Amino acid sequence: MSGALTRAERRAGWLFSGPALLAIALFFVLPTLASLALSLTDFDIYALADIGNLRFVGLANYAALVADPLFWTALRNTLWFVVLGVPLVVAVSLFAAILVNERAVAWRPVWRVAFFAPYVATLVAAAVVWKYLLHTRYGLVNYALGGLGLPPVDWLGDPRWAIPAITLFVVWKSFGYAMLIFLAALQTVPRELDDAARIDGAGWWSRLRHVTLPAIAPAAWLVAILTVIAMFQLFAEPYVMTEGGPAQSTVTVLYLMFEEGFQWWNLGLGAAVAVVLFGCILAAALLPALTLRLFRVRRP
C-alpha cells in the first residue's frame, strides 16, 4: 500500500501527524524514559539537597518492591478494584444507557442528566457526602440496612469492606461517562433490525441479546478497556475517602507511587512503581485486543 504513495503524499502525511508525534515524544515518550532511568537510581531527599548523594542502584528498587509486602498488598487491592469495578461499571452503564434510550421511558432528558451528573460532580465534595452516607453509626446506607433487618457494616473502617465501599463510590461516580459511549452506540443500531425481530416474534430479551448487543460489542470493549485503565489508576477516591486505610487495605499501586514519590520523596522507588504500573496497564489494555484479534483470525 505504501508503495502507492507519492513523495508529496508522504510528506503531507508526516506534516499532518508531525505535531501530534512531537507532542507524544515530548510529553509521553521522554518522561517515560526519564522515569525508567530514575527508577535505576536511589534519588531521594538527600540527593535533592546534593546531587552527589545520588547512587546508581541497578535493579535494587525493583528488588525492594518485590520484597515489600505493601507492594503486593497494593497490587492485590488494585486487582480487586479492577475485578469488582469493571463488570459493575459495564453492567450499570449499559443498563442506564438502555433505559434512557428506550422510547417508552418518560422524562428521558431528566434521566440522562441525573445519570451523568455524578461524573461531572467535584470528586472531593462527592466523597465527603459519600463518607456521611457510609458512616457506621449515622449513615443512610446502614440505616437502610437496618430497615431490612441487617446488622450495620463498618464500611470505611473494616479492612474487608473498605474496597467494596470505595468501588460503589467509583461506579456511581464514573458510570455516566460509559453510559454516554453506550448511548451513542445504541443510537446507531438500525431501528429496522429491531422492528424486524419484533415482527418475527422476538421478545425484549432475545432482541437485546441477538440484535442490540452484537451491534454495540465494539463499544462494550472500548468501555471495558477504558474502565480497566481507570481502575488501575485509582488514586483520588481512596486518598479522599480513607487515606489508604484502614490498615492500608485501600492502598492502590498508584497510591503507593504517590506516597513513595511525593510524600517521602523517594523518587527512585516511586519511579520503579510507576514503571511496574505502566507495564500492568499496557498488558491489561493490549491483552483483550490481542485475544480478540487471535479469535477473529481463527474463526473464518
Added chain:
Amino acid sequence: MRGGLSRRKVLAAGLAGSAALALGGCARTHDAPTLWAIGNEAIVLPALLERLGLGRVEVQALPWSGAHQKLLTGYVGKALPDLAQVGNSWIAELTTLGALDPVPADLASGPDQFDAVLASNRIGGRLMAAPWYVDTRVQFYRTDLFARAGYDTPPLDWQGWKAALARICRQGTDYGVLLPLDEFEHLQTFALSSGARFLRENGTRGAFSAPAFVEALGFYKSLFDERLAPIVTGAQIANRWAEFARGWFATYPSGPWMIGEMRDRLPAAMQDAWATALNPGPDGAGAAAPGGSSFVVFAEGRRKREAWDVVRRLIAPEAQLALHRATGDLPALRPVWDAADLAQDPIVAPFARQLELARPLPKVPEWERVVSEMQIVADLMVRGEFTVRAAAAEMDRRVDEILAKRRWMLERGDTA
C-alpha cells in the same frame, strides 16, 4: 447594531478592568513577604498580623495533615514562601536539605525559653528555627464520667488508669479512651513514658525491640484488646467534640489547641464537665514529646531580612500573649506564662507540668517517616496481624530499611 456595539464596549471595559485588577494583585503579592501557616494558627494569624502593623504579609493556610508534604514539595519545586510555621520535629529534615536560613544572633537569645524546645531546634550547634509556641499532649477527660466511677482525677499509673477506664466502661460509656489508629502521637507518648529511645547507634537503626518500647506497645495493644479504646481512624470520626460531649469515650490525649476547640465547640452545659490531666506512665505521671511550632526563614528567599523582622515581631511577648488568647497556644517565652498567669489556670497548668516531664525525640531527617511506619505496624497489630513482639521486630525491619541511606551517608563521613 447599537446593542452589539455596547456589548463590545462593556466587554472591553471588563477585560481592561480585570487586567488592571490582576496587575494590581500581582504588584501586591510581589513585594509582600509570604508566610505559610498551619491549622488554627493560620486562621488567627491574619488578624494578629494586622494588629502588629504587618497586615501586608500574605498568609497562606495549610492543613496539619498536608503541611509536611507541602513543605517538601515547595522545596523541590522552588516554590517556598519567605517564611513559614513548621512543626518542631521537621527542622532536622529541612536543615539537612539546606532549605533554612540560621536564626540571627539577636533572635537566638535563650534564657527565657524552654530548654527542651531550644534543644530540639538546634541542629549541629546552630539554632535553625525560632520557637513560636510550645505544646505537648495531656489528656482531656470528662470529669463527670470519672467522678461517677469514683475518681476525682484520672489515676496516673498505667494499671490504675486502665482500671479506671474499665470501670467507666462498665457504667455504660462505650469506650474509655480515644486513640485514633492513624495518629502516631499516642503510641509515641506511651513509649516516651516507659523510657523508650526509638533509635540506636546514632539514629541509624530502630530500637523497637528494646524492653521499654515493647512494654509500651503491649500496654497500647491491651487497651484495644480489652475494648477500652475503639478501633477507629481519625477519618472515621465525623466530629470528635460531639462524640466527647455524647460520652462515647471518657478521655482523649491532645494538645493545647484543643482548649480553644473545646470552649468553642462543646455545648455550654458541658463546659464544667471537662478538665486536663497529665499523661499516665508505667508507675506515675508519664512523659510527652516537646512539641510546638517554630518560625523558619528559607535560605532561597529574596526577603530574608524582612522575613526575620516579621518573625521578631511575631515572637515578641505581647504577640505571644495575643496568640494564646486567640488559640490557647502556649507561649514559648517563660515571662509570658507569668504575665498571663497561665500556671494558675487549672486547664493550662497540667501542660506546664507535662512540659517539665518532656523527653526529646531523635533528631533524624527521616523521623516523620519512622513514626509513620511505626504507627502503620501498630495499626496492623491492633487489628490482629502481629503479636506485640512480632510487631516490634517488623518496626525494626522497616525502620532499618528507611535509615539505610543515612547509614551510608554517615559511613561516607557526611554528618546529616
